[in-house]
Amino acid sequence: MIRAAILLALCLAGCENDVDNSENLLQHPDAGVIDASLIDAGEGLCPAVGTWYVFDTLVITEIAGDQMHGAIGSLNTIWADDISKKQLNILFEVTESTEGALRVRAMNAARLDDDLEDWCRVPATMVEIAFNRAGDMLSMTEEAGINIYAGSESIPKICAPGVSPTHTIPVREALLEARLEGNCSRFAEGVATKAVLMGNDLRQVCSCLIPNSTASQCGEIDPNYVGTFNCPGCNNLHRNLHALLGGFTGGEPDYEVGDDGLERLPIKATFTAVRLDSAPPECP
Numbered sequence: 144m145i146r147a148a149i150l151l152a153l154c155l156a157g158c159e160n161d162v163d164n165s166e167n168l169l170q171h172p173d174a175g176v177i178d179a180s181l182i183d184a185g186e187g188l189c190p191a192v193g194t195w196y197v198f199d200t201l202v203i204t205e206i207a208g209d210q211m212h213g214a215i216g217s218l219n220t221i222w223a224d225d226i227s228k229k230q231l232n233i234l235f236e237v238t239e240s241t242e243g244a245l246r247v248r249a250m251n252a253a254r255l256d257d258d259l260e261d262w263c264r265v266p267a268t269m270v271e272i273a274f275n276r277a278g279d280m281l282s283m284t285e286e287a288g289i290n291i292y293a294g295s296e297s298i299p300k301i302c303a304p305g306v307s308p309t310h311t312i313p314v315r316e317a318l319l320e321a322r323l324e325g326n327c328s329r330f331a332e333g334v335a336t337k338a339v340l341m342g343n344d345l346r347q348v349c350s351c352l353i354p355n356s357t358a359s360q361c362g363e364i365d366p367n368y369v370g371t372f373n374c375p376g377c378n379n380l381h382r383n384l385h386a387l388l389g390g391f392t393g394g395e396p397d398y399e400v401g402d403d404g405l406e407r408l409p410i411k412a413t414f415t416a417v418r419l420d421s422a423p424p425e426c427p
Contacts, residue, residue: 197235
């Protein structure tokens with residue numbers, strides 16, 4: 144019965160809409176318009192320190208070595224819609240820019256409640272990422288984490304009160320590559336060549352899977368909620384990601400167990416990011 148409910152939930156996420164595994168090329172609502180007059184304007188090597196970018200695409204391409212994993216289409220469809228609604232925002236703030244290195248702070252932003260135009264950044268989700276730079280090519284040799292928050296400032300679509308940062312999907316041990324394009328107006332051809340979801344985190348992460356939904360449609364979370372879908376502290380519209388992913392593999396996700404005894408679910412993804420005219424303010 145539980146497995147049937149799990150599969151029904153995934154069908155609701157993916158079956159009501161045509162699933163498209165191709166890269167979503169929706170333009171982020173706040174993408175800056177690049178003025179050609181600023182090219183070679185004596186400002187030094189681009190991008191300048193203080194430049195901000197936001198992901199305009201994020202596409203899972205592989206889960207546990209499987210490019211045809213059943214959850215990929217549903218997750219990509221939901222995330223593409225959330226990006227278009229400013230509910231899933233991954234920001235890069237440039238903190239160092241030299242011929243050999245580019246350092247950024249990665250953090251999330253949330254849509255303001257019931258407002259599809261305004262947004263605010265969530266400093267608690269910030270991590271440091273160091274890229275090596277060779278011309279316009281960026282690559283990482285030191286693994287880093289990156290967090291995924293979705294929802295509005297007060298209503299998370301991803302409910303995870305027990306993980307850190309709260310209400311995020313923590314992606315860990317990530318190695319990213321990308322190419323700076325158009326006078327640093329864009330991170331193009333971005334690839335997560337390596338990344339993992341920790342099993343202990345996935346068991347505590349739940350997500351609202353209503354297609355084409357806003358955070359308010361998913362409802363406020365209830366710290367006292369228990370329910371039957373392993374989502375304590377959430378609500379009855381959230382479903383546990385460990386259980387959902389396991390529904391495609393006969394019970395448990397295809398974790399790898401490292402020498403430290405911890406379970407890891409390998410994933411790969413592509414991304415692009417566009418330059419912003421200005422950073423969103425901090426959430427109140």
